[in-house]
Amino acid sequence: MGLFNQTWSLLKKEILLEWRAKYAFNGVLLYVVSTVFICYIAFNLSPGFQNSEGYPVVWNVLFWIIMLFASVNAIAKSFMQESKSRLLYYYSIASPQAIILSKTIYNVLLMSLLSILALLVYMVFFTNKVNDPFFYFLAVLLGSISFSTIFTMISAIASKAGNNGTLMAILSFPVIIPVILVLIKLSKSAMDGLDRSIFYGNIGVLCAINVIVIATSLLLFPFLWRD
16 A cells, blocks of 8 residues: 555544544643633733733734644644554554654644634634734644644654653754744734735745655654664
């Protein structure tokens, strides 16, 4: 069975298991909604804050902080929840490239859906300060893809080190910080309604990071898989 067929079969398996249990989706969605609600209550304790000059910056940064931790909670389980017997079964029926690709694509779909729902919930609770909604929405999708590719690779590495969640946080920190900075800059430009030609450089950087991470995953994961 070719790489495409293996990847497609494993992706359907991931979606089917999530559809049956809805563990990751419901858990992360509950986390996002509760976090947004707590932030909403905290902001209401400061009268006039939503009309202050610093509110748009806080609005933007807070959204990405919520999405960052939601991504960690959703994607950290990619490999850590797999039992050794199931991994051994995968080893006998599929190539390592198909496994890492199926996990990455599934996490991209999951995080894209969660990010869209999170943005809608966020805009319901907080006053919308976005002047260019289309490019802000594009930044959210690019952020979802970036978080998914990076954390999937880091989860695969951490799973081979005794499923150490602390190790995943340490390994992901130097990789995710540049992505967060680019996303905040890109989304802030969309909030200010700046000329769209300014966005292209940041979009190119995010796309390049995703290509590099996926290529690195395809090259390194087979060596991890053999262990």
